[in-house]
Structures are given as structure tokens and as C-alpha cells.
Amino acid sequence: MPLIRPFAGLRPVPERVEDVTAPPYDVLNSAEARERAAGKPMSFLHISKAEIDLAEDIDPYDPAVYAKAAENLKKLVDDGVLIREDQPRYYVYRLKMGDIVQTGLVAAASVKHYDTNRIRKHEFTRPAKENDRVAQIEALNAQTGPVLLAYKSDNEIDGLLNQVAEGAPLYDLVADDGIGHTFWIVEDQAITDKLSAGFDAMDAIYIADGHHRSASASRVAKTKGGSDDDMSHYFLSVIFPHKQMKIFDYNRVVTDLNGLSKDDFLAKVRECFDCEKESAPVKPAKSNEFGLYLDGEWYRLNINPELVSDDPVARLDVSLLADNLLGPVLNITDPRTDPRIDFVGGIRGLEGLEKRVDSGEMAAAFSMYATSMEDLMSVADANEVMPPKSTWFEPKLADGLVSHVLD
Structure with a gap:
């Protein structure tokens, strides 16, 4: 069972990427999301924070919110704003915030390896937040918010990612907050195979941010049943080398x-x-x-x-x-x-x-x-849990650049 694998991503057509891309769902409250998405009908906030399209006093956990998210996602697909990759792919994703530059791999990560702690955790989760993500995934039949993962920096893998990033990007944009998001498709099968083998050789990778998203993916996989090899038994992730990642105080x-x-x-x-x-x-x-x-x-x-x-x-x-x-x-x-x-x-x-x-x-x-990445990995390796509010990662991943459909 591979640790990670390519997947057939659901992503914006290039000419619409700036209209679609949005901040992650958990950095804005409902009022802020409503304001940010005003006049932007293709913003991914209409999917990740679908309560903005319903009554202002609605509970964001109301079933109608998840139904609206599914309706909004379907519309973007039907309108040709989002398209599905014709075959499984890896993607390379570069984030830039000032002097901070980090280049990582977008992949589907194995629920089985999450459950057995090869994908290592360092935080407790809260049931209400898990339930929210489970309902979102089940309504959409997709994971739309990537889990931020880290791997111990590896010269060969780092080099492969940088090699892909030397080519022309699929997307290259600067968001409203000044953070740059650059995105490439890995089209060379030899590089894809080397990336898969390189990660399979690792003892572990580490959750940096996204414990609720990964926990909810595990719950959905158990509900769906089937084989550990089914795409519903993998979750959307972006994996960066630990030496490039920045934890703020x-x-x-x-x-x-x-x-x-x-x-x-x-x-x-x-x-x-x-x-x-x-x-x-x-x-x-x-x-x-x-x-x-x-x-x-x-x-x-x-x-x-x-x-x-x-x-x-x-x-x-x-x-x-x-x-x-x-x-x-x-x-x-x-x-x-x-x-x-x-x-x-x-x-x-x-x-x-x-x-x-x-x-x-x-x-x-x-x-x-600031807590160091080495400290975070040491805690995870010891199967321990960090105190609350130990880490603040920047820059943040964008929502909407690519989603993982579960079939």
C-alpha cells in the first residue's frame, strides 16, 4: 500500500483560477467569508463556507449548508470552471511570502498509513470540527481542503520538485494577501515514479496543519468501506520539506x-x-x-x-x-x-x-x-501530543487550486 499516490484532480481552468482561489475555510469566520466573496460568484468560499449563500443567521453546521456546498461545486463543474484531470497526476505547489519560499508535492495520502501512525500526528481533535469536515466530504464526495504535511528534507525529492518547477507553471498568481501561489502538473512519468518510490522509502511523514481534515478522511473511508486501495481511502495533501517550512510564534x-x-x-x-x-x-x-x-x-x-x-x-x-x-x-x-x-x-x-x-x-x-519543525517531529515520533496553540504556520495553502474526488 503506497504512502502517497497521484490522483485525478478537480481543478480550475487556468483562465478562471484567480476567480476561484480562496483562503482556507478555517481562517475566516462566516461574516468575513461573506464579505470576501461578495461579487465573486466563482470564489471557492461558496463551497468551503457555503453558509454565505444562505440566511445570515443560519447555523454553519446546518445540513442545508453542506447541500448548498454540493450544489455550488456542481455548478462550477457544469459551467466548465472546474475540470477533472483525465488521469492521476502529482502536482508541484510553490508558496511565496516575502523571503519564505517552500516547494512541495500535492498528492493523495493514505488513510491506512494515517491510521497506523506512519503519517504522524501531534494534536488532539475536537468532535464538532471532525463532524463538520465529515459532513462536507460526504456532501461533496470530495476533499477540497488540503492537509499540510511535512517530510524530512531529502535532497533527491527536493531536487525532483525543483526540476518540475523549472518548467512553465499551470497557475501563477498572487492572492489578495500578497502570498504567491505557483502550480505545476507533473507530466513526466519517470519523475512521478521516482517521487512515489522516494516517499515509500520514508519511515514517516508528519501532519503540520489539518488534523481535523485527516481525521475526517479516515472516518469517511471507514464509512465507505471497500479496499484500502480505493481513492476514498486517500486524502488531499500538500507535502513540503521540513527545512523550508516556517512556524511563527x-x-x-x-x-x-x-x-x-x-x-x-x-x-x-x-x-x-x-x-x-x-x-x-x-x-x-x-x-x-x-x-x-x-x-x-x-x-x-x-x-x-x-x-x-x-x-x-x-x-x-x-x-x-x-x-x-x-x-x-x-x-x-x-x-x-x-x-x-x-x-x-x-x-x-x-x-x-x-x-x-x-x-x-x-x-x-x-x-x-517559535516552535521548531524538529521539535514538532520529535513530539510526533514519540507518539505524544503538543500543548494547544503551539504552532502557527504561514504562508497558508489556498483552497480551490485542486480537489480530490473520492471515486
Whole structure:
């Protein structure tokens, strides 16, 4: 059973790709999606966020939403906006955001290898979000949102992808957010075979983002039954070399100091951290270092080295902050559910943290050093789970460039 395989993609005709391509379904709420898709009848948001075509007060999980998504997908096919590949193909997908350039392979990944943990996970999933993706896949008979995967960088595979990318692209566009999306079809059968063999030789590949999409694909495969070789037992993925992938910091803000005065709070912080006031915003430059913004001032925190273990989860910066400050000092013991904590993607900058605190909405903010891909893979290899909100990947994959039909 291959780890990955080519598939007959459903994709836009080139002259319509800019009309179709949209941000991923989970980065916009319904109101934002409605605004973004206004006047754009071919936008893939009409499929990924089909509630925008129904009453504004409709529950996005209402069965009518999934039925509308299927109707909208069928219309794009019937109108010739989306076409089906005449044979199974791999695709090469390059993302560009500023200095970040990553070139990966679009493929169908095996549910069987996901179930047996050769496609490795690092997050828990939530039933409601899984149910949503299951309903979407079943309504469309297709997976339209790719799972972001990583492989340990391999010179031969990296070279094959770059070789394809030297040719003329099928699509080359810059989205509204300035991110470049370039897309090639792998037409050389020899390259296709080498890519398949190269991935089959790997011990594992890793989910970076898309745990709910992959979990839902597994559930759909079980419902459909049939052979592990059926296309319904594979899921849409884009696989990048880990050295090219960028994880941004995922910062924390808290609503209060757990009844402590500023001085008492800082005294408790100093029990586990070296704490020095700084004259400028603190963006941590290394692991085990944190920034603290409190009462209009920045502090640099360095955790006492003896508190850092070799455990792949406990040594993560997000764990060190949770285990030595958020929990014991602020009594935030479950960041996943506690309403007193919120999370701010590092792409918003340190100004985003200052704004939340200066407005009075939050009492303090913590800037984090970004989790590394090596740390993510170590956690997954240990069959462990990372703390919530440990990673923020940019740039994001686009929806609509290619979909995976299950038959």
C-alpha cells in the first residue's frame, strides 16, 4: 500500500483560477467569508463556507449548508470552471511570502498509513470540527481542503520538485494577501515514479496543519468501506520539506493576574525565571526565553535551566510557560478551555500584544519563541501530543487550486 499516490484532480481552468482561489475555510469566520466573496460568484468560499449563500443567521453546521456546498461545486463543474484531470497526476505547489519560499508535492495520502501512525500526528481533535469536515466530504464526495504535511528534507525529492518547477507553471498568481501561489502538473512519468518510490522509502511523514481534515478522511473511508486501495481511502495533501517550512510564534495574553498585585506577580515569576526589565519590545531570540508585557513595560524572562527536561513535550517553550507560570502563578491549568487566556499569532507582531493589554482587555501578554519543525517531529515520533496553540504556520495553502474526488 503506497504512502502517497497521484490522483485525478478537480481543478480550475487556468483562465478562471484567480476567480476561484480562496483562503482556507478555517481562517475566516462566516461574516468575513461573506464579505470576501461578495461579487465573486466563482470564489471557492461558496463551497468551503457555503453558509454565505444562505440566511445570515443560519447555523454553519446546518445540513442545508453542506447541500448548498454540493450544489455550488456542481455548478462550477457544469459551467466548465472546474475540470477533472483525465488521469492521476502529482502536482508541484510553490508558496511565496516575502523571503519564505517552500516547494512541495500535492498528492493523495493514505488513510491506512494515517491510521497506523506512519503519517504522524501531534494534536488532539475536537468532535464538532471532525463532524463538520465529515459532513462536507460526504456532501461533496470530495476533499477540497488540503492537509499540510511535512517530510524530512531529502535532497533527491527536493531536487525532483525543483526540476518540475523549472518548467512553465499551470497557475501563477498572487492572492489578495500578497502570498504567491505557483502550480505545476507533473507530466513526466519517470519523475512521478521516482517521487512515489522516494516517499515509500520514508519511515514517516508528519501532519503540520489539518488534523481535523485527516481525521475526517479516515472516518469517511471507514464509512465507505471497500479496499484500502480505493481513492476514498486517500486524502488531499500538500507535502513540503521540513527545512523550508516556517512556524511563527504563537503568543499568549491573559485577562488578569489571578488577584495578585503587579509586584507580587513579578515576585512569583522570579521564582522560576530570571526577569529583567527592557526598554524595547521583547521578541525572544532563542528557546527558553520569553517576553512579558505588563503595565506598559516589557520584561525579558529566561527560565531557570534546571527546570528544562529532555522530554519532547515538557521541554517545549509553550509547556515551560504553562507548567511554571500560567498554571502555578495564574491558575490557568487548561489553556484549551480556560476563558482567561487567548492566543495571538506571531504574524500580527508584538504590536498586537501591546494593543490587547493597553486597551485594558488583557492584563499581560507573553511573547514566545517559535516552535521548531524538529521539535514538532520529535513530539510526533514519540507518539505524544503538543500543548494547544503551539504552532502557527504561514504562508497558508489556498483552497480551490485542486480537489480530490473520492471515486
